[in-house]
Every structure is written in structure tokens, then in C-alpha cells.
Amino acid sequence: MGGAEHLAVQLANALASRGLESNLLVMGDEGPLSERIGNDVQVSYFRLARASIKSPVKFAGSLARGRMLLLEACRKSRLQIIQTHLPGANFWGLMLGSRGSRRIIATVHNNAEFRYGDRDSAFRAALRRWAYREILKRQAATVAVSEQVRTSLLRDLGLSERAAGDLEIITNGVRLAEPISKSAGTEVRRDLGVPEDAVLVVAAGRHDEQKNFRDLIEAARILETRDLPEWRLVIAGDGPLLADHRQAVQRRGLTGRVSLPGTVMNLSDILGSADIFALSSLWEGLPLVLLEAMSSRLAVVGNRIAGVGEVIVEGDSGLMADPGDPDSLAGCLSELISSRDLRQRLASSARKTVEERFDFERVVDQVVDLYRRC
Numbered sequence: 001m002g003g004a005e006h007l008a009v010q011l012a013n014a015l016a017s018r019g020l021e022s023n024l025l026v027m028g029d030e031g032p033l034s035e036r037i038g039n040d041v042q043v044s045y046f047r048l049a050r051a052s053i054k055s056p057v058k059f060a061g062s063l064a065r066g067r068m069l070l071l072e073a074c075r076k077s078r079l080q081i082i083q084t085h086l087p088g089a090n091f092w093g094l095m096l097g098s099r100g101s102r103r104i105i106a107t108v109h110n111n112a113e114f115r116y117g118d119r120d121s122a123f124r125a126a127l128r129r130w131a132y133r134e135i136l137k138r139q140a141a142t143v144a145v146s147e148q149v150r151t152s153l154l155r156d157l158g159l160s161e162r163a164a165g166d167l168e169i170i171t172n173g174v175r176l177a178e179p180i181s182k183s184a185g186t187e188v189r190r191d192l193g194v195p196e197d198a199v200l201v202v203a204a205g206r207h208d209e210q211k212n213f214r215d216l217i218e219a220a221r222i223l224e225t226r227d228l229p230e231w232r233l234v235i236a237g238d239g240p241l242l243a244d245h246r247q248a249v250q251r252r253g254l255t256g257r258v259s260l261p262g263t264v265m266n267l268s269d270i271l272g273s274a275d276i277f278a279l280s281s282l283w284e285g286l287p288l289v290l291l292e293a294m295s296s297r298l299a300v301v302g303n304r305i306a307g308v309g310e311v312i313v314e315g316d317s318g319l320m321a322d323p324g325d326p327d328s329l330a331g332c333l334s335e336l337i338s339s340r341d342l343r344q345r346l347a348s349s350a351r352k353t354v355e356e357r358f359d360f361e362r363v364v365d366q367v368v369d370l371y372r373r374c
Contacts, residue, residue: 094135113152141370203233295358299346
């Protein structure tokens, strides 16, 4: 459950509210976001677990079954446009795009679309790049969620602007957050075990290599050695490294300072009760959770990476740390924990940035226009 999944649900709900026949096709099972799908959205769960390519026969069988389920859903609902999100879904869309006049739109959310870490191999990397070249060539359109995502995709594929085809930019956006009441904020903090007068730092995302919470935990260890006002850190989210990160918190003696509650469904309320948001990612596209934090009037700290630099104006709407450097991250957090005035100034500018550049209704307008043109 990440930003792209949230965006897909929000788009489906928004399209339905505008009177369009809106469907969500979910390759897996119900999940935490299922309860947020509007009643006017038709949702299909295929409960399909795609087999590993390491078992070619099972892999081919799962692809054939997935394609059959998708084609059946397309026929049943008479779908005219299908927008896919993230690599796995984009590949399913490529398989569908080879059949009939159905119009497929892929969405690229990341500046490192082909970075798979230890799971990568030369064969799989070459196969993914071939697939994305075919997507750009054959499908109705491809959406990049930021200018930098568009640039990085073309660079990684070795393509010129002319070869890009219909590669459009529709930047991510969020709904403007309403402030929560003081009593609601107090209750949220109580549930998290955070004192009412403590400076609350929040991070949220998938516990994996990209989000780099290891450095944020190390930054918290550094903060613990400094003379600062009372503070707490909450890192919300699930993922393959969650257990490792909980152990790291224990090893560093931070259990009283840092909590990792796993998946939370009230992130907006947690942001509304917090003071600072920290984004420790090593790479990003245009992170929705950062926009949500800025919309919630939080002072934000992000790493100096592509994607984040498109949102934060350093020293004006947030602070920037050096990626992979816990000392730099701790320095930024220390500044904000120490100064209420600085937090308030940055938070006000951050909110204004979202209001002017990243409003969700603008995103919906652009998506609807793209659908109609396709």
C-alpha cells in the first residue's frame, strides 16, 4: 500500500463522482485500501499470484490466466480506457494492448523504474526495458508523474524525445488537508504513545531499500545524543524490512523515542497531529506522502534527490539533507526540533506550494482530458 495505490483509488473515486463509469481491476486480493473505494466504483479482485519467471512453465500459465481474467473483465464492463499503475500492472497492460482497439495508458511513478536491487539480473533488466519501449511505441499514451520521471525514463531506455511517443506529464496531486481539532490530535498522540508537548516527527512509506528508513533510525540515534526539546519519531508503514528496522530500534536503545506501528489507516490524522515530516528516500518519483505532509502544514525534510527537489525549495518550503548521510539528516531534524518559528515558517510555505502547484482536482481534470483524447 503505497502512493501509487492510493492515487489509483482516489482517481477511481473522483472519476465516478464526475459521472464516468469507473472500474478498479485488482490483480490480487482485498487489502487495506479496499474500504476506501467508493460505492459508485465497480471493483474486481482477481486473486492472482503471478508465478516467478524462474519457473517458466508456471510463469507462462499464470500470465495466460491473468490475461484471460483481464479480457473477461474488459468484455463484461465494456471498458474503453484502461490506465495501469506501477511496473507489474504496466506489463499486464502491454499484454492487453496487443488485442483489439482497447486503449491502454501506462503510468510511471518512479525515477528509478528499472532499479530492482539484489533481485535484478541482466536478462530481467533487458526484458523490462524491451517491455517499456513497446509500451511507449504501441499504447495510447504513457503518463509520467513528473518532469524528472519523464526525463529519467527516456534516459534509462536510451530514447530520444522523438522516440518517446505519447509520453505525457501529469504531476501528482493531493486534496488539501483540513486541520484536525486539538482534542483529536491529543487522542492520536495518546494512541501512538507520544506526549502532548513533544515535537512529533513522522515518516511513512514501505519498509524497503528505496525508503531508506535505516538512515532515519540512525539519525534518531544521533539526535538522542543532543540537547534538544522533547521529541518522538513515528515511522508508519509495512514492508519486507519492517522487522529488521524494529530490531535496529531496539539495538540502538530507541524504543522510548521511535515507534514503528506498521500499516496505519489514519495517516492523515497522524500528519495533522505532527510537527515535522521526514523523507529519507534514496530515490523517488514525485512522492505523494510528501505532498500530503506539506498539505497538512508540516515542516518537511527531504533528501536532496530528483523528485524531492521538484517540490521543496530549500530553505523556503523545507530543508534538504544529503542522501545516504544520517548526520546530514539529523542536522536538519535538529534545526526543526529546536525552532518552532522555523517549523511554522516552512510549514506555511509548504502548504502554499501544494495549493498553487499540486491540487488534486487539477490532476483529475488532466486525466479526464487525456482519456477523451485517447
